[in-house]
Amino acid sequence: MTAKTYAIRTFGCQMNEHDSERIAGLLEADGLVPALDADAADVVVLNTCCIRENADNKLYGTLGHLKTAKEQRPGLEIIVSGCLAQNDREELQRRAGHVDVILGTHNVHRAVELLHQSRETGPVLEIWDEALEEAESFPSALAVRREIDYSAWMSIQIGCDNTCTYCIVPAVRGRELSRPFGELVAEVQRLAADGVHEITLLGQNVNSYGRDLTLARREVGGVDDDVLIAGSLWAADDSRRIRPLFADLLTAVSAVEGIERVRFTSPHPKDLRPETIIAMAENDAVCNHLHLPLQSGSDSILTAMHRGYTAERYLEKLAAARAGIEDLAVSTDIIVGFPGESEDDFERTLAVAADAEFDLAYTFIFSPRDGTVAATYADRFVDPDVVSARFKQLHTVTERSALAKHRARIGRVEEVVVEGVSRRNDQMLSSRTRQNKLLHFASATALRPGTRASVLVTDAGAHYLAGELVEVLAAPRHRTRIPVSAG
Ligand code: 5AD
Ligand code: SF4
Helix, strand or coil, X not given: CCCCEEEEEECCCHHHHHHHHHHHHHHHHCCCEECCCHHHCCEEEEEECCCCCCHHHHHHHHHHHHHHHHHHCCCCEEEEEEHHHHHCHHHHHHHCCCCCEEECCCCHHHHHHHHHHHHHHXXXXXXXXXXXXXXXXXXXXXXXXXXXXXXXXXXXXXXXXXXXXXXXXXXHHCCCEECCHHHHHHHHHHHHHCCCCEEEEECCCHHHCCCCCCEEHHHCCCCCHHXXXXXXXXXXXXXXXXXXXXXXHHHHHHCCCCCCEEEEECCCHHHCCHHHHHHHHHCCCECCEEECCCECCCHHHHHHHCCCCCHHHHHHHHHHHHHHCCCCEEEEEEEECCCCCCHHHHHHHHHHHHHHCCCEEEEEECCCCCCCCHHHCHHXXXXXXXXXXXXXXXXXXXXXXXXXXXXXXXXXEEEEEEEEECCCCCCEEEEEECCCCEEEEECCCCCCCCCEEEEEEEEECCCCEEEEEEEEEECCCCXXXXXXXXX
């Protein structure tokens, strides 16, 4: 019998991509294999996002196509998961009766069970309004079918306790929960033993990791007390009880043998502590890249957004990070057209963006999300033509600094990890520098993804570097996955 196949389409952020890997892991554990042709898959998963785009139109469009496909192939099974499913459950159920399973952000681990259930009972909708079985709701706590063998994502916390007025995340992902420290370190050890050498720690607000946890120092098996010194600043009167800080986690993860690169996203500027900067500077494995979302350069807009910092404070934090961490690359997120944004507010954003000299900026047009405070500010929405002109202006400023930052790398030798053959030119390999920049280079021999090499930078654009191979430093340690066709 031929194995059933699956295909997953992911909308949105890394958190969602990680959830998708996890659904893939569950489906594969159930005997399914990835479909070579997504249109012919037996099970299709749409993992949705509602943070920015009006993803609903796209989703209902895709579901329309799938309806026709299901009429032709009644065996086709459809799962819709993620934030949009969590938020728009009733509408989804009403408009898409051909969907077999609708599940939310807190019960991803139930995907296969619900699929089995739907075979018995017909369409199933199961949404948890909050994470009930805490450990189970962490994407990392389950088998994952990783897309890349040498690199892994790990959710260290879920949810968000902040109240940014434009943001739907607290409503769909719930309150902040940190995954236990020892569990995370143990998972990194397992991943490293499996050949993974790069870990990306994921959370909505990684710097508040541990706020809800308390560790008994003696219970932290395998981790030296020394690594917990930063956390011990938090010690109450009983000095053995500490709260782990994000800095402790960075240190402990970096100390795992075989881990060469540690990345994380995203820290909230208001919570970026000196301990984190020290941990980034002192642990060689932690990459010299910081994603620090600015959102706006205007203090009155930052207040209206509920961000908890001023532009000046942001720039101070940035300066402290740059002073503490050698050769730091900085990326950011900026929203244009938040309700009430005046010409003066926008000028301030331009000025701060120019001052901050970002290596990379993700710029977004404000999008009112139902259920957020800012969506109720309809009387202050900015004219779309004005917003689009501002968006272009900001883009010019951020592209200028990105290009300058990239050009400044020309002549340097960068340590890179090979990602694969370049998508644009199959004679070139694409790789990542420690600063998270894309670096394309030619190599006479094919180097496997995960190979570490040093490359001389010879050219640069706003979003890439180009160079020449200097030498191969190390071959990847992971086993290459050999595709098997189940017979
Ligand atoms: N409109 C526009 N951008 C948004 N973001 C989050 N919510 C919205 C919204 N309603 C952006 C923020 C955040 C990034 C992940 O998405 O810049 O940092
Ligand atoms: Fe949303 Fe703000 Fe939380 Fe980030 S910190 S997830 S923007 S509420």
